Amino acid sequence: MTRPLAIAMAEGVGAAIVPIDDPGSPTDFSPIWIDWPEVAGTIGRIERDDSPRWVWWPESTPRALVAVDVRPARSWDLGAVHRLLVGGWRNSPAAIWANCHGLDGASAPEPAGAPDLFSAAAEPVDEDDPIHASGHLSPEWLAGGWHVTPGRITRHAQLAAECFLRQQELVRAVGDAATVTATVYSESAAESLCAELEHDGLPIDLAVAEALIAGFIGPRPADAAHAHALAVERDERVLRHIPVDQRLDLRNPANVKAMLRRVGIEVSDTRAWRLEELRGDHPFVDDLLTWRKAERISTTFGYAWLDANVGGDGRLRGRWSGSDGAAGRMTATVGLHNMPADLRPAIVAEPGHVFVRADLGQIEPRILAAVSGDVALAAATQDSDMYAPVAARLGVDRDIAKVAVLGAMYGQTTGRGAEALRGLETNFPVAMAYLADAARSAEGGNDLRTRGGRLVRMGASSIDASDAEGRSRAAARGRYGRNAMVQGAAAEFFKTWAAVVRARLPPVDDRARIVLCLHDELVVHAPIEAGDAVARGLDDWLQEAAHRWLGAAAGPRVRFVADISVIARWSDAK
């Protein structure tokens, strides 16, 4: 049994550790205090000797540990568990505490702000007491960060220990305890990974990046005036097609629509995919689409983006979240998840290093086979291209089968795939019923839980079926819920894989690090000589992750596959 240790720390002050051995009264446990100079050494030694499960409040503690070069293997991230249990993205200590104590988050006390007419009569608060009279965590106490003391840090650790024991009980109450506990561990590991991704950053070659950007918008402007002049010049190349007295703002979609009408083109909106077919109708359209591309680079992925997010060490850094949003996928800022493919040649491994890139093949339909327990669909996953056997069963082309399967998971009701949907229902009735059940439940406003136990909240009443707008909202909820069960389980599986890779990389080469997670893709930065071993590892560790993830609940055998390559730059992958 891995020993749980609650930990809280503050840079420059020290760390408090509270052993959690007895579920009786954790706040009575004797805490261990470590002064700042000894923090890295002592915690590193405990990690090596005992490998405990560290229990912590989210975000600051894992980041503080990475900053002192401690990367614990096992954790129980109270924020990750809270998000799993109650859904949504909140992970503040106040919200975690409230849920652990059966309190309504809405009744939480507001922090006392600047004195005004109404707060003048408020009762004085004791800033040394963490518990408010309402039972919630005291906002004044939480806000007392300016006065960080060993006593206060120790109290944080004790409160974390208390929440851990409550969360353990809540986790046991959610579905299959082994599955949910396994998810808690991998979700917590993902939070550690997020802290590490923020710390390590993604290698980027600045010279290559600048050259690529220059290809779209020209060389770096000397000053603001020059930048403005270049922007006017770019605008002019599009507006030249419009009479001078009728030129409008290219950044205003309504104006663009009006100018399109001026050149004889009538559209309901001006999105690129719609204008693409009209490229040949008038040169204005072609120049407009080129302008849009350049404008996007200029505003979102231009020189300012490099200046703001690339460090002096040539690493691109953004904020990472282990489970934001609806179904619990990882998210990242500053374009780490939506960088245009055109800029990817700038993501280059450092000298003496390679990227080992692996992406899961057809992850969502494979996950659907697993979570639904559909034996026929699981049989199809034995093929490295599972759409081929599905197409054979349906008697349609592979592309039709693929669109139909994706359509079923997204809730599509029209188009090419809709006809093949009936074939899916007769050949894979278990999987289709699983999706239909999720959709029906969500339409009615009922919350769902993913296989790993994540609550997917609908936040809507079931009385919406009276009018057209209400039916439309209900249908949207149905599509959302149907997809969340698959996308969410896929996210949980991906994080299981990432957690295994994170745990297994150091023995192969402790300089090999995960530098990017992209929903179904992992990028590891490794010394050249470790590249092949890491590549073999990624596949082995995928099988290990599949074994763990599938093993936690009964179901047919499902095969997972990955495409793995050892490359110098991100864009080199197929």
Add this chain to the structure above:
DNA sequence: TGCGGCTATTG
């Protein structure tokens, strides 16, 4: 100044 609409990019 905050928010919804529109747009672009990715999985």
Add this chain to the structure above:
DNA sequence: CACAATAGCCGCAG
């Protein structure tokens, strides 16, 4: 533009 995300700019309400 099915499901999800981040992020920029614009117009408009307050």
